[in-house]
Amino acid sequence: MTEKSVIVIGGGVAGLTAAALLTHEGLSVTLLESHSQVGGCAGTFRRGPYVFDVGATQVAGLEKGGIHERIFRHLEWPIPVAKVLDPACVVDLADGLKPIEIWHNPVRWEAERKQQFPGSELFWTLCSFLHRSNWSLVARDPVIPFRNIWDLEQFFKALRPLNLPSGLISAFSMLDLLKFCGCHRDIRLRRFLDLQLRLYSQQPLDRTSALYGATVLQMGQAPLGLWHLQESMQKLSESLLSCFLRDGGEVLFSHRVVGLVKDGQKSWRVKVLSDKSELLNFEALDVVCSLPPQCLPDLISSEGGMPTSYRNHLSNLPQPSGALVFYGAINRKALQKDYPSHLQLDEDELGSLFVSISRDGDGRAPLGKATVIVSIFADVLYWNSLEQLAYQKAKSITLSKILSVMDSWLNISPDEWLIKELATPKSFFKWTGRPRGIVGGLGQDPLHSGLFGLASRTPIPNLWLCGDSIYPGEGTAGVSQSALMACRQLMKNRGINFDLID
Numbered sequence: 001m002t003e004k005s006v007i008v009i010g011g012g013v014a015g016l017t018a019a020a021l022l023t024h025e026g027l028s029v030t031l032l033e034s035h036s037q038v039g040g041c042a043g044t045f046r047r048g049p050y051v052f053d054v055g056a057t058q059v060a061g062l063e064k065g066g067i068h069e070r071i072f073r074h075l076e077w078p079i080p081v082a083k084v085l086d087p088a089c090v091v092d093l094a095d096g097l098k099p100i101e102i103w104h105n106p107v108r109w110e111a112e113r114k115q116q117f118p119g120s121e122l123f124w125t126l127c128s129f130l131h132r133s134n135w136s137l138v139a140r141d142p143v144i145p146f147r148n149i150w151d152l153e154q155f156f157k158a159l160r161p162l163n164l165p166s167g168l169i170s171a172f173s174m175l176d177l178l179k180f181c182g183c184h185r186d187i188r189l190r191r192f193l194d195l196q197l198r199l200y201s202q203q204p205l206d207r208t209s210a211l212y213g214a215t216v217l218q219m220g221q222a223p224l225g226l227w228h229l230q231e232s233m234q235k236l237s238e239s240l241l242s243c244f245l246r247d248g249g250e251v252l253f254s255h256r257v258v259g260l261v262k263d264g265q266k267s268w269r270v271k272v273l274s275d276k277s278e279l280l281n282f283e284a285l286d287v288v289c290s291l292p293p294q295c296l297p298d299l300i301s302s303e304g305g306m307p308t309s310y311r312n313h314l315s316n317l318p319q320p321s322g323a324l325v326f327y328g329a330i331n332r333k334a335l336q337k338d339y340p341s342h343l344q345l346d347e348d349e350l351g352s353l354f355v356s357i358s359r360d361g362d363g364r365a366p367l368g369k370a371t372v373i374v375s376i377f378a379d380v381l382y383w384n385s386l387e388q389l390a391y392q393k394a395k396s397i398t399l400s401k402i403l404s405v406m407d408s409w410l411n412i413s414p415d416e417w418l419i420k421e422l423a424t425p426k427s428f429f430k431w432t433g434r435p436r437g438i439v440g441g442l443g444q445d446p447l448h449s450g451l452f453g454l455a456s457r458t459p460i461p462n463l464w465l466c467g468d469s470i471y472p473g474e475g476t477a478g479v480s481q482s483a484l485m486a487c488r489q490l491m492k493n494r495g496i497n498f499d500l501i502d
């Protein structure tokens with residue numbers, strides 16, 4: 001171990017961002033990843049000629065000034081090739097009315113909203129104000145929630161007068177905002193918001209924090225945008241990994257962290273199970289952990305340095321949700337029309353179906369064919385409670401239901417599917433090591449988001465958290481922002497001011 005050593009746990013986008021940034025600052029970083037590849041929930045897998053994005057299928061933060069763009073600029077690495085999604089998504093409420101097209105151009109989106117949800121402009125105007133206010137705050141890299149004087153300074157440095165009114169509604173939900181604007185009786189608007197907000201906040205309308213909801217609602221519009229990566233989602237992780245390796249970082253694949261012990265005041269002993277089932281010990285001054293915080297009570301014992309109050313806090317975090325993901329491949333002509341990349345359907349039994357269809361020539365399927373990915377929210381406790389036989393049966397029933405909904409919605413003949421597979425929370429547990437296959441981070445309700453969320457600075461010295469349970473929340477852009485925050489705190493702790501170059 002040297003004075004410069006850091007261990008980063010987990011090679012998803014959060015861990016990779018932290019590892020790449022710290023190595024670029026001259027620290028000696030070892031990245032420990034339990035899988036044989038990087039990417040985690042934003043990784044990919046192959047089936048013959050098809051490449052499937054495991055979880056994330058679209059990216060925010062690639063536009064100029066967006067978090068991924070800023071980080072790649074800082075690392076002096078080309079940003080992965082991507083196209084802006086326009087429309088970002090087409091939302092079908094299955095009510096026989098025209099689906100809602102979420103356009104990239106704000107004027108076009110405003111016209112669509114006025115047509116789809118007449119009388120709701122006050123609500124959208126208020127959301128736009130909060131959205132602008134919150135994005136301006138996020139772009140100045142605040143530390144949220146703050147846990148010491150330096151954190152507090154970073155928070156106040158990022159604040160502007162425009163941000164102050166946002167503070168007044170920090171206890172509000174999105175439903176409160178709707179009520180305040182007199183639009184809460186508009187059932188179509190409520191269903192639309194329910195569907196869209198859950199994708200980002202893991203919560204329905206009435207439990208999504210108004211600050212968080214308003215921040216993400218207009219993410220698909222210029223000057224921001226949602227992007228479709230050329231080749232696959234893996235490109236984002238591969239680019240970060242390349243920066244990390246270029247700057248001298250070390251990555252160990254198939255190395256699963258099984259324990260963390262505080263050795264004395266300063267250093268950490270990290271226990272790792274290698275691919276050869278050997279128990280190895282690593283030492284470092286700092287540990288950056290990108291795993292869901294629910295993992296920590298198992299990784300750190302009380303004797304190993306975990307205060308009881310923190311253990312209790314982590315053990316009582318609200319249960320995040322899981323996902324069922326259908327991976328399909330199909331001849332493009334069987335799709336009947338040129339659908340946009342992302343669709344969302346409100347279905348009676350399955351709830352929200354978020355559909356991602358590859359573009360011809362985007363590297364995911366041979367020309368003339370397409371990959372179709374459908375994700376649905378799932379109850380992790382239910383899926384983990386099933387015995388093997390019951391599990392296989394539930395999986396096959398769910399797969400049939402998804403296929404039947406897709407076939408009738410998109411008018412596809414059942415024998416057109418070339419590939420049809422289903423991943424459950426159990427599959428996500430195997431792929432990402434996330435406890436019970438929880439995905440997407442903590443739900444962003446008013447009591448668990450922003451200043452009331454889980455801090456990247458832990459009560460255990462030299463242990464820093466990042467990932468989708470840390471501010472600002474889930475998504476590749478969110479977890480990169482959290483990694484930047486954790487790196488700035490770690491560097492400051494070593495007496496060095498670290499900011500991204502402008």
Ligand SMILES: Cc1cc2nc3c(=O)[nH]c(=O)nc-3n(C[C@H](O)[C@H](O)[C@H](O)COP(=O)(O)OP(=O)(O)OC[C@H]3O[C@@H](n4cnc5c(N)ncnc54)[C@H](O)[C@@H]3O)c2cc1C
Nearest residue numbers: 010012013014034040041055056057058257433467475476
């Ligand atoms: C179905 C689905 C759809 C999504 N859609 C989108 C989307 O369209 N756009 C978007 O931006 N986001 C989306 N997300 C969310 C996004 O994928 C995640 O928020 C983000 O990728 C999480 O990154 P992370 O690095 O925090 O965690 P992870 O991606 O989970 O990475 C954690 C890493 O740690 C490794 N690991 C686990 N345990 C250990 C251990 N003990 N030792 C060592 N390594 C370990 C894992 O193998 C993994 O590589 C989606 C997520 C899902 C599940």
